[in-house]
Amino acid sequence: MILSGTVIADSDNVIDDGSVVVEGSRIEAVGRRDELVSAYPNHEERTYDILLPGLVGGHIHSVQSLGRGIADDSELLDWLFDYILPMEASLSAEEMEVAAKLGYLELIESGTTTCIDHLSVNHADRAFEAAGEIGIRGLLGKVLMDRRSPNGLAEETDDALAETERLIRKYHGSFDDRIRYAVTPRFAVSCSEECLRGARELADAYDGVRIHTHASENRSEIETVEDDTGMRNIHWLDEVGLTGDDVVLAHCVWTDESEREVLAETGTHVTHCPSSNMKLASGIAPVVDYLDRGINVALGSDGPPCNNTLDPFTEMRQGSLLQKVDRLDPVAAPAKVLFDMATINGANAAGFDDLGALREGWRADIIGIDTGVTRATPLHDPLSHLVFGAHGDDVVFTMVDGTVLMDDGEVTTVDADAVRERAADVGLSLEEYRQEARKVKPNP
Amino acid sequence: MILSGTVIADSDNVIDDGSVVVEGSRIEAVGRRDELVSAYPNHEERTYDILLPGLVGGHIHSVQSLGRGIADDSELLDWLFDYILPMEASLSAEEMEVAAKLGYLELIESGTTTCIDHLSVNHADRAFEAAGEIGIRGLLGKVLMDRRSPNGLAEETDDALAETERLIRKYHGSFDDRIRYAVTPRFAVSCSEECLRGARELADAYDGVRIHTHASENRSEIETVEDDTGMRNIHWLDEVGLTGDDVVLAHCVWTDESEREVLAETGTHVTHCPSSNMKLASGIAPVVDYLDRGINVALGSDGPPCNNTLDPFTEMRQGSLLQKVDRLDPVAAPAKVLFDMATINGANAAGFDDLGALREGWRADIIGIDTGVTRATPLHDPLSHLVFGAHGDDVVFTMVDGTVLMDDGEVTTVDADAVRERAADVGLSLEEYRQEARKVKPNP
Numbered sequence: 109m110i111l112s113g114t115v116i117a118d119s120d121n122v123i124d125d126g127s128v129v130v131e132g133s134r135i136e137a138v139g140r141r142d143e144l145v146s147a148y149p150n151h152e153e154r155t156y157d158i159l160l161p162g163l164v165g166g167h168i169h170s171v172q173s174l175g176r177g178i179a180d181d182s183e184l185l186d187w188l189f190d191y192i193l194p195m196e197a198s199l200s201a202e203e204m205e206v207a208a209k210l211g212y213l214e215l216i217e218s219g220t221t222t223c224i225d226h227l228s229v230n231h232a233d234r235a236f237e238a239a240g241e242i243g244i245r246g247l248l249g250k251v252l253m254d255r256r257s258p259n260g261l262a263e264e265t266d267d268a269l270a271e272t273e274r275l276i277r278k279y280h281g282s283f284d285d286r287i288r289y290a291v292t293p294r295f296a297v298s299c300s301e302e303c304l305r306g307a308r309e310l311a312d313a314y315d316g317v318r319i320h321t322h323a324s325e326n327r328s329e330i331e332t333v334e335d336d337t338g339m340r341n342i343h344w345l346d347e348v349g350l351t352g353d354d355v356v357l358a359h360c361v362w363t364d365e366s367e368r369e370v371l372a373e374t375g376t377h378v379t380h381c382p383s384s385n386m387k388l389a390s391g392i393a394p395v396v397d398y399l400d401r402g403i404n405v406a407l408g409s410d411g412p413p414c415n416n417t418l419d420p421f422t423e424m425r426q427g428s429l430l431q432k433v434d435r436l437d438p439v440a441a442p443a444k445v446l447f448d449m450a451t452i453n454g455a456n457a458a459g460f461d462d463l464g465a466l467r468e469g470w471r472a473d474i475i476g477i478d479t480g481v482t483r484a485t486p487l488h489d490p491l492s493h494l495v496f497g498a499h500g501d502d503v504v505f506t507m508v509d510g511t512v513l514m515d516d517g518e519v520t521t522v523d524a525d526a527v528r529e530r531a532a533d534v535g536l537s538l539e540e541y542r543q544e545a546r547k548v549k550p551n552p
Numbered sequence: 553m554i555l556s557g558t559v560i561a562d563s564d565n566v567i568d569d570g571s572v573v574v575e576g577s578r579i580e581a582v583g584r585r586d587e588l589v590s591a592y593p594n595h596e597e598r599t600y601d602i603l604l605p606g607l608v609g610g611h612i613h614s615v616q617s618l619g620r621g622i623a624d625d626s627e628l629l630d631w632l633f634d635y636i637l638p639m640e641a642s643l644s645a646e647e648m649e650v651a652a653k654l655g656y657l658e659l660i661e662s663g664t665t666t667c668i669d670h671l672s673v674n675h676a677d678r679a680f681e682a683a684g685e686i687g688i689r690g691l692l693g694k695v696l697m698d699r700r701s702p703n704g705l706a707e708e709t710d711d712a713l714a715e716t717e718r719l720i721r722k723y724h725g726s727f728d729d730r731i732r733y734a735v736t737p738r739f740a741v742s743c744s745e746e747c748l749r750g751a752r753e754l755a756d757a758y759d760g761v762r763i764h765t766h767a768s769e770n771r772s773e774i775e776t777v778e779d780d781t782g783m784r785n786i787h788w789l790d791e792v793g794l795t796g797d798d799v800v801l802a803h804c805v806w807t808d809e810s811e812r813e814v815l816a817e818t819g820t821h822v823t824h825c826p827s828s829n830m831k832l833a834s835g836i837a838p839v840v841d842y843l844d845r846g847i848n849v850a851l852g853s854d855g856p857p858c859n860n861t862l863d864p865f866t867e868m869r870q871g872s873l874l875q876k877v878d879r880l881d882p883v884a885a886p887a888k889v890l891f892d893m894a895t896i897n898g899a900n901a902a903g904f905d906d907l908g909a910l911r912e913g914w915r916a917d918i919i920g921i922d923t924g925v926t927r928a929t930p931l932h933d934p935l936s937h938l939v940f941g942a943h944g945d946d947v948v949f950t951m952v953d954g955t956v957l958m959d960d961g962e963v964t965t966v967d968a969d970a971v972r973e974r975a976a977d978v979g980l981s982l983e984e985y986r987q988e989a990r991k992v993k994p995n996p
Contacts, residue, residue: 176929180936181872181886214926386873387940389882416941417927428625429830429870430877438833442625482658483861483944485620485972486979492624496831497860500927501945528929535930 110153111474111505112141114490116160118452118465119444122490128159130472133284133509138466156476156505158490161465162221162245163420163475164454166379166406167320167358169226169413170211171196171204171235174535176412184326184388189258192413195538196228197260203534204228208235209522210531211418212242216519218419218500221245221473221508224320224356224379224408224458226292229253229261229268232275240283243513243521245473247458249292249320250275254303257294269306276314286509288459290320290356296333296344308349318354318459321345324367325359326390342367351376356457358408359384360398361391368394372401377457380449382426383417384410392434395427396441406454407446419500424450428495443495476505554597555918555949556585558934560604562896562909563888566934572603574916577728577953582910600920600949602934605909606665606689607864607919608898610823610850611764611802613670613857614655615640615648615679618979620856628770628832633702636857639982640672641704647978648672652679653966654975655862656686660963662863662944665689665917665952668764668800668823668852668902670736673697673705673712676719684727687957687965689917691902693736693764694719698747701738713750720758730953732903734764734800740777740788752793762798762903765789768811769803770834786811795820800901802852803828804842805835812838816845821901824893826870827861828854836878839871840885850898851890863944868894872939887939920949 115126117138127144129136129151137144145153172192179191199207208227215223222245227235232250239246250272254265263271272291280289291307293299299307311317324330324341333341342363345351353375360371360378371378380395398405407427409418424446431441455464462470477498479487484502487493506514513521559570561582571588573580573595581588589597616636623635643651652671659667666689671679676694683690694716698709707715716735724733735751737743743751755761768774768785777785786807789795797819804815804822815822824839842849851871853862868890875885899908906914921942923931928946931937950958957965 174930176927177932177936177941180933180940181883184882187882210926210929217926383873386877387882389876389880389884391880392877416937419927426873429827432833433830433836433874436833436835438628438631438831439625440833480972481945482654482661482968482972483620483863485654486618486976486982488621488979489624492621493860496624497621499943499945501925501943524926528924528926532930535932538930 110144110148110151111156111159111476112153113156113476114158115466116158116491116494117467118161119447119491128466128474130507130510133472135466135468135470135472137468154505157479158477158494160475160477160494161451162473162506162508163219163450164406164458164464165215165220165223165408165418165420166356166454166457167226167381167408167410168211168215168223168418169411170215170223171207171228172411172413173211173214174203174207174531174538176416176535178538179413180416187388187413193258193261197258198538199228199231201231201234204231205234205238206530206534208238209242209527212239212244213519213522213524213527214418216242216244216506216513217503218421219475219503219506220418220420221475221506222454222458222463224290226320227251229263236275236279236282236287239287241521243286243508243511245286245508247288247290247318247320248279249290252293252303252307253298254300256298265300265303265306268303269310272310276310276317280314280317284509288316289314290318293321295322295329296341297329301348304348304350311354316459318356319350320356321350321358323357323360324362327362330362340364340367342370346370346374354459356406359390359393361385361393368398368401371398371403377404377406379406379408379457380427381408381410382423382430384414386426386430388414392430396431396435399445404453404456405449406457407449417500420450421494421498421500424495443492446495447491472507472510474507475503477502478504554588554592554595555600555603555920556597557600557920558602559910560602560935560938561911563891563935572910572918574918574951574954577916579910579912579914579916581912601923602921602938603910604919604921604938605895606917606950606952607663607894608850608902608908609659609664609667609852609862609864610800610898610901611670611825611852611854612655612659612667612862613855614659614667615651615672616855616857617655617658618647618651618975618982620860620979622982623857624860631832637702637705641702642982643672643675645675645678648675649678649682650971650974650978652682653686653971656683656688657963657966657968657971658862660686660688660950660957661947662865663919663947663950664862664864665919665950666898666902666907668734670764671695673707680719680723680726680731683731685965687730687952687955689730689952691732691734691762691764692723693734696737696747696751697742698744700742709744709747709750712747713754716754720754720761724758724761728953732760733758734762737765739766739773740785741773745792748792748794755798760903762800763794764800765794765802767801767804768806771806774806784808784811786814790814790818798903800850803834803837805829805837812842812845815842815847821848821850823850823852823901824871825852825854826867826874828858830870830874832858836874840875840879843889848897848900849893850901851893861944864894865938865942865944868939887936890939891935916951916954918951919947921946922948
């Protein structure tokens, strides 16, 4: 297949009248359209306004999708303990599948082709299967929680680690290696030292398995960790092995100088989630400072209950605007930086060295954008438009590993209407579940 | 006509299975669908997922639409003096009409039915005519600039005021009173005392004419005014008559305690433009504090070069998220507050006492929203969804004064494709104009 249009191969390479040739699951060639159409005369050609690498969601909660809008404008602890955790605890296996499908559907529709996905404690198999079926690329992980967690989510440490190992053996490298495993402790507050050290051991035992957790998102979290351990959170994570170039830490809003040095020295990846940090009033992460230190910063939508969308374009825009106003510097975090965070930096965080740009021999994860709308007129700079002006709604074509997942705006691998209908039914019944689940007190 | 669906009459009144009956330019009735369909059996009925009052853009630069994306990631003074002002100065009358039409088209498509619109110095007639033709409601005003302004925009004070008076006589109350006049000094920096006092005199001389200007948007602006006058900016505006309940001040990011007292005591309206304040790195306006003081705060998209869209839903979301993160309070600026800012507060700022909610006898400015998309699933709370989850893209129906301006997503009053095509042509030629215009130095 030949895909033609304005090709943004990466943030430094924009080809106005370009093409990408796809053979199997790989990119065969990228260049000028006139040359490639001649060189590959028998390939079907499709034309889009803008073609770019599929975006990488560096921190996603797909299975929280059923809780979209369920707890807007709530106090943080109410949000977590009265809404989100009870919701996660209440979901049956079938409901977890519905939740995951809804999440992956929104991701595919709005241009995310790879997600680093924080599942829940239970029924993780259903999310792995849903991701495999829909065709998204992802690092998924069952959540580990063995203390300070409500009944229904809290597990014995050994059981949690054993279940993780079962899932690694079953799913890591599955679906033609589109699906990989990330060991996923929820955060230091709800994981014992044994659990955190066990996560590291599992990641070390299986080639390519990575680690994904929340870190230093809000002030009460880092105070709790300091009370528990006598250490700042990033130092504690470093102590138990949860730093390094196979580790993705979501948020990192509240870090001090010495913690930032640890992140830089260990090559630990950070995922910035600007909309979530704003809506939950977590704070403003020092993204420009991290990048200046050489820390790899990816971009994430977090989950629908704290966003309320998984649209990666919203996060690119938000990430730039939030740094500009925080630093009172209109030149801070320009379009190129946010585009890199959502593409190549995300691929780097996810552990792929042949993803996140359109290059010969690299994986064929590609999206196509429509710019025929009023809010894209006139279009002075395609890259800048993607960051500041585009929406997930503009994505009309999504390809992962050379397979078309969405064509003319219609997802081809699942019945999108059926997913939405079932999700609406289950989602609207969650209020009842939540009332029931709230009766269960946290297990100290 | 009967419009049926979930009716958000105002932020306190949501009718799940409701209807709005429209007769001529007014709302005849609002209530339960079953009752109204029986009471008005001969009316055509149309059904939408959510119906709400048309949104009010409390500070808009429609004619900057051709500069969408032209100066992303620029230093502020470069942005203004190298891009925006030269662009405005360069536009011919026909190009100004194209610019205005593009702006009004985007507004109508994305749910804004009333705009308080800061035009440019020249060719204002073309924007008034475009607004009249497209059918939007608005307070428009030719810009006044009589010092510190580039050639091509700077005018003699008397000429600027005389031209304003001509436009007031021609357009104030025109197009069935959909179009009204707001006297529009650019800001204190580029207007002499005589000009500012003249603006007040004109507003006083014509019933219903209001005043609209920028105020205290950034720190260099307020420093300049203080150097010029020895006063803080709001005190200076108060001194020359530009406060009061007929005055709309855009931004008000940098105000001290005594200035906020003036705003509250004089009943001056403030328009908050969160995306613009973020992108231009102006700062974070103290919106919650203003509202606590009883100041009427409206919401605005500003112009495409500093946003890059005129989508009012983006501003509702942004306004809430920005206050939450700035105050580190997830309960701050909840959905209800932002919805009010974008509706009834905006109508109040624009000087209408029968606009901004769906009520019997009020003006029939109504929009319809589609929620059949993945990112609106599930939909737990319609009001909250509008603020945190909806886009302008979701608007499928727009009515002003009982006239349908957009139906099934298609604008009926202009040829939208033709507007976009012409705007793309003109917009992409602006780079040349800009190079030429930059050669013209500011007139001190």
